[in-house]
Amino acid sequence: MVKKxxxxxxxxxxxxxxxxxxxxxxxxAVFLTLVLTLFLMNLFLYPQFKPLQRPLWLTQTVKRLSPGWSPITVGFHVHWDRNSYRSLKAHIEKLDVVIGDASCVR
Structure with a gap:
């Protein structure tokens, strides 16, 4: 029995x-205010990031391995969207690879 x-x-x-x-x-509250203040000061004082650049060794390797390299154009097609089929028909000549909807495989 529970004691009252x-x-x-x-x-x-x-x-x-x-x-x-x-x-x-x-x-x-003081700690969180300090952290938030420092974050906002850093955000507004240094708003731009330096652009990311590839390391020189990676750039040289890519150029050496693929002298005539061109990007691959990939298209996606889903069975449940009518615009997907229309877009595929309109741009099929420009695509290198077409990826179909895997959920309709039976």
């Missing part, structure tokens, strides 16, 4: 918990 209590379980008659909770919440 006269006081709530977390009752603190000397109020020792509240200053601790308030201190932790205040420290957390």
């Amino acid at each position: 209590r006269d006081e709530p379980v977390f009752f603190d008659p000397r109020n020792k918990r509240w200053p601790r909770v308030k201190g932790v919440v205040t420290l957390l």
Whole structure:
């Protein structure tokens, strides 16, 4: 049988918990404000990223391995979209690879 209590379980008659909770919440708020301020300052002071460049060894390797390289044009076709079929018919000559919808395989 459950014993009836006269006081709530977390009752603190000397109020020792509240200053601790308030201190932790205040420290957390100050820390998050500082982090957010630094993030926004960094975002607005340095808004542009340097463009990513390939390393020189990778560029030379790609040029050596593929002297007549041209990009591959890939088209996707799904059975449930009428515009997909129309677009495929209109651009089939420009495509190197056509990938069909795998969900309609039976």
